[in-house]
Amino acid sequence: MYNMDKLYEAVAVKGHVCVGLDTAVDYIPPRERKAAASDADAVLAFNKALIDATIDAAACYKVQIAYYEELGLAGLTAYAETLRYLREQGALVIADIKRGDIADTALRYAKAHFDGDFEADFVTLSPYMGMDSIEPWISYAETKGKGAFVLMRTSNKGMRDFEYQELKNGGRLYDTVGDRLATLVESHKGAHGYGAFGAVVGCTERDEAAAIREKRGNLFFLIPGYGAQGGAADDAALLLREGNGGVVNASRSILKAWTTMPGAGDSVDNSFAAEAARKAAIEMRDAILRAI
Amino acid sequence: MYNMDKLYEAVAVKGHVCVGLDTAVDYIPPRERKAAASDADAVLAFNKALIDATIDAAACYKVQIAYYEELGLAGLTAYAETLRYLREQGALVIADIKRGDIADTALRYAKAHFDGDFEADFVTLSPYMGMDSIEPWISYAETKGKGAFVLMRTSNKGMRDFEYQELKNGGRLYDTVGDRLATLVESHKGAHGYGAFGAVVGCTERDEAAAIREKRGNLFFLIPGYGAQGGAADDAALLLREGNGGVVNASRSILKAWTTMPGAGDSVDNSFAAEAARKAAIEMRDAILRAI
Numbered sequence: 398m399y400n401m402d403k404l405y406e407a408v409a410v411k412g413h414v415c416v417g418l419d420t421a422v423d424y425i426p427p428r429e430r431k432a433a434a435s436d437a438d439a440v441l442a443f444n445k446a447l448i449d450a451t452i453d454a455a456a457c458y459k460v461q462i463a464y465y466e467e468l469g470l471a472g473l474t475a476y477a478e479t480l481r482y483l484r485e486q487g488a489l490v491i492a493d494i495k496r497g498d499i500a501d502t503a504l505r506y507a508k509a510h511f512d513g514d515f516e517a518d519f520v521t522l523s524p525y526m527g528m529d530s531i532e533p534w535i536s537y538a539e540t541k542g543k544g545a546f547v548l549m550r551t552s553n554k555g556m557r558d559f560e561y562q563e564l565k566n567g568g569r570l571y572d573t574v575g576d577r578l579a580t581l582v583e584s585h586k587g588a589h590g591y592g593a594f595g596a597v598v599g600c601t602e603r604d605e606a607a608a609i610r611e612k613r614g615n616l617f618f619l620i621p622g623y624g625a626q627g628g629a630a631d632d633a634a635l636l637l638r639e640g641n642g643g644v645v646n647a648s649r650s651i652l653k654a655w656t657t658m659p660g661a662g663d664s665v666d667n668s669f670a671a672e673a674a675r676k677a678a679i680e681m682r683d684a685i686l687r688a689i
Numbered sequence: 690m691y692n693m694d695k696l697y698e699a700v701a702v703k704g705h706v707c708v709g710l711d712t713a714v715d716y717i718p719p720r721e722r723k724a725a726a727s728d729a730d731a732v733l734a735f736n737k738a739l740i741d742a743t744i745d746a747a748a749c750y751k752v753q754i755a756y757y758e759e760l761g762l763a764g765l766t767a768y769a770e771t772l773r774y775l776r777e778q779g780a781l782v783i784a785d786i787k788r789g790d791i792a793d794t795a796l797r798y799a800k801a802h803f804d805g806d807f808e809a810d811f812v813t814l815s816p817y818m819g820m821d822s823i824e825p826w827i828s829y830a831e832t833k834g835k836g837a838f839v840l841m842r843t844s845n846k847g848m849r850d851f852e853y854q855e856l857k858n859g860g861r862l863y864d865t866v867g868d869r870l871a872t873l874v875e876s877h878k879g880a881h882g883y884g885a886f887g888a889v890v891g892c893t894e895r896d897e898a899a900a901i902r903e904k905r906g907n908l909f910f911l912i913p914g915y916g917a918q919g920g921a922a923d924d925a926a927l928l929l930r931e932g933n934g935g936v937v938n939a940s941r942s943i944l945k946a947w948t949t950m951p952g953a954g955d956s957v958d959n960s961f962a963a964e965a966a967r968k969a970a971i972e973m974r975d976a977i978l979r980a981i
Contacts, residue, residue, distance in 0.1 A: 419794070463790060463797040469806030473765055495790055497815050498755060499845040502711070505755040514761030523789050525817040525840055527847020548817055553791040555819020558869060563857040570854060570862060577850060 400518040400544040401595060401617055402587040404489055407456040408641050412682035413633070415491065415619065416451050416674075417648030418444050418479060419461040422468075424652045426670055427663045437471035440464075443667055444479045447652070448486060450671035454678040456644050457489040459619070460517070477514045489518045491619065495548065497523030503533035511537045519544040521597060521619070524574050531581065531594070538585050538593035545594045549574050550609070552599025552622025575613055582615055589641075591617040598636055600628035600645070606635035610642060618643030623681070624650030630681075634688035645685060651677045692810040692836040693887060693909055694879040696781055699748040700933050704974035705925070707783065707911065708743050708966075709940025710736050710771060711753040714760075716944045718962055719955045729763035732756075735959055736771045739944070740778060742963035746970040748936050749781040751911070752809070769806045781810045783911065787840065789815030795825035803829045811836040813889060813911070816866050823873065823886075830877050830885035837886045841866050842901070844891025844914025867905055874907055881933075883909040890928055892920035892937070898927035902934060910935030915973070916942030922973075926980035937977060943969045 422436045425443045433439035448458065460483075465476035483490045492515065496506045510520050511534075522531055522545050537543035550560055550571040560571045568576075575596060582592020595617035598609055610618075620636050622628035624647045633645045654677035655661055655670035714728045717735045725731035740750065752775075757768035775782045784807065788798045802812050803826075814823055814837050829835035842852055842863040852863045860868075867888060874884020887909035890901055902910075912928050914920035916939040925937045946969035947953055947962035 421793075421797070461790075461794060463788075463794045463801065466801035466807070467797040467805075469801070470762070470766060470769060472801075474762060477762060495788070495815075496755075497789065497817070498753075498787055499843075499847065501713075502753060502755045505713070505759040509755065509758035509761070509764075513759075515758070523787075523815050523817050524851060525789070525815050526843050526845060527850035527852065529845055529847035551791075551818050553818060553821055555791065555821035558819035559816060559862060559866065560819065562854075562862060562865060565855040565857050570851060573854060574851065 399538060399542045399585070399587040399593040400489065401591050401593050402589055404457055404544070404644065405589045405591060405617065405641060407489055408644060411454065411456050413637065413643065413645045413685045414455045414678050414682045415457050415459050415644040415646040416447070416455045416651055416678060417459045417461060417646045418447070419464050419648040420444055420652060421464055426655065426665050426667060428665065429667050435471055437468050437475040440468070440472070441475040441478050443670065445482055446667035446671040447674045448482060448488065450675040451651070451678045452486055452488060454675060454682055457491060458483055459491040459493050459646050461493040461648070480515060480517055484516070491519040491521065491546065492517035493521045495521050495523045497526055497530045499526055499529050500533065503530055507534045507537050511541060511543045519546060521545065522547045524548060528577055528581065531578070535581065535585060535594065546597045546619040547574065547578050547594060549578070549596040550598050550602070552601040552626050552628065556599070575616070579613060579615055586615060591615055595619060595643070597621065600632040600636055601626060603632050603635065606632065610636050610638050620645045623647045630684035630688035633685055637689055640689045647681055650681070691830060691834045691877070691879040691885040692781065693883050693885050694881055696749055696836070696936065697881045697883060697909065697933060699781055700936060703746065703748050705929065705935065705937045705977045706747045706970050706974045707749050707751050707936040707938040708739070708747045708943055708970060709751045709753060709938045710739070711756050711940040712736055712944060713756055718947065718957050718959060720957065721959050727763055729760050729767040732760070732764070733767040733770050735962065737774055738959035738963040739966045740774060740780065742967040743943070743970045744778055744780060746967060746974055749783060750775055751783040751785050751938050753785040753940070772807060772809055776808070783811040783813065783838065784809035785813045787813050787815045789818055789822045791818055791821050792825065795822055799826045799829050803833060803835045811838060813837065814839045816840060820869055820873070823870070827873065827877060827886065838889045838911040839866065839870050839886060841870070841888040842890050842894070844893040844918050844920065848891070867908070871905060871907055878907060883907055887911060887935070889913065892924040892928055893918060895924050895927065898924065902928050902930050906930070912937045915939045922976035922980035925977055929981055932981045939973055942973070
């Protein structure tokens with residue numbers, strides 16, 4: 398069984414929310430940050446509180462490694478501990494690492510993120526160098542059910558610079574990435590019709606969303622751009638075929654939900670932030686379910 | 690002064706070799722690996738021996754983080770220690786991390802790799818998501834002289850999948866990446882006419898090399914593909930304008946040079962491997978100088 402099948406089933410039960418643990422230290426209640434032995438400890442404690450509070454409202458979690466690397470070795474220890482805690486809770490987790498390197502190097506990365514200290518259920522991958530930067534990872538779909546989301550059409554403004562370039566032979570670059578990925582996963586298709594690997598497709602280009610969903614029948618989507626990046630439930634819904642074609646990530650709008658709650662201030666603690674995160678995740682889940 | 694200026698000057702004195710410390714544990718003499726307290730310790734000791742032996746024959750070093758991540762937190766400690774040792778020796782070092790993420794995330798990565806535990810002089814970046822995944826890094830060129838090499842046309846076979854796609858408006862995708870990068874660095878140009886940021890251009894497509902070098906006058910190149918990947922000194926020379934337009938990376942052909950030396954076997958030590966690496970680096974340096 399592929400992790401992508403498990404994710405599909407988690408969505409069916411819990412809705413589409415992917416909680417993004419892009420935990421910057423300045424998102425943490427100042428009182429908790431001050432009380433922690435280190436910033437890395439503060440990040441880990443905050444993450445655990447938010448995981449406990451959101452676990453029944455989230456299909457999965459996405460951990461953006463940049464926010465941990467920023468804190469050096471201590472930060473990467475907190476990253477490893479966050480992944481471990483998520484595993485212990487039985488949560489599915491996407492390591493947002495956007496790796497893209499070839500051959501032997503790709504296999505080293507795959508071992509790093511699908512095994513050992515940094516083991517996750519899914520990773521994100523960047524396709525620029527070509528399919529030999531994607532294919533090595535798929536051996537872990539075969540042996541351990543692991544999954545990946547390959548950057549296809551992202552939600553940032555710069556997406557137009559290269560992903561969106563029109564090709565001489567027709568279509569845009571992201572289309573060709575989608576074509577190659579769709580072909581690759583045909584030989585690694587799970588119980589629900591989706592491949593072991595899916596694609597990152599942002600919900601910020603409304604006019605194309607339905608067509609992309611229609612065309613990419615075997616690709617489960619990781620959908621960024623919701624909330625802080627401007628995407629709304631309606632936009633995300635267009636990318637969710639039959640209501641279960643992907644997960645929708647939100648990071649800041651959940652992590653920082655506490656800052657706009659009544660009673661917010663320097664004296665609140667992680668349980669206050671966790672309760673706010675829970676409310677934000679549930680609201681987001683319900684908004685998406687209504688929009689489908 | 691930009692680090693790219695320092696690299697130009699290092700090439701002028703020491704030649705074009707960039708020693709790639711893509712140190713897999715199975716490249717290390719078995720006797721040393723067995724004697725070390727851990728694989729990560731074995732990697733660090735091997736690296737130090739090779740750095741000592743090659744420092745006067747190498748313009749710079751490139752450390753491929755995948756080989757360290759593979760060993761988990763202990764591996765990343767060896768990565769940080771390798772970078773620290775290189776700094777202590779006054780060597781220039783490229784962190785081969787191929788990051789490509791946007792806005793706030795890019796800034797977190799930049800802080801991680803241009804400051805603190807993992808500080809390097811240069812990084813490698815992947816442009817797929819667009820220029821908003823490159824631009825945030827350049828603030829570190831302004832404040833600390835830091836540099837980057839952006840993937841443009843790489844040396845792997847899969848390069849043809851996306852980088853090489855012909856665009857509707859003319860040229861190939863890698864051309865458009867080059868255009869955008871050349872424009873970006875015009876406002877960050879150093880003492881020798883090259884920008885603070887350069888490009889990764891492989892030496893495996895001989896017929897295009899001279900044209901790429903001609904067209905990209907303000908981009909210093911990081912040139913992979915030499916040795917184990919099939920590129921030769923003649924191919925690399927085509928990418929080196931006036932003899933000083935880039936550095937040429939070799940990893941396996943230097944790290945594993947000891948395995949083909951007379952007397953190689955399970956009983957040799959790191960000093961044997963280091964001496965072989967030194968010879969391989971000097972031969973490579975001289976072959977490139979002859980080919981220019």
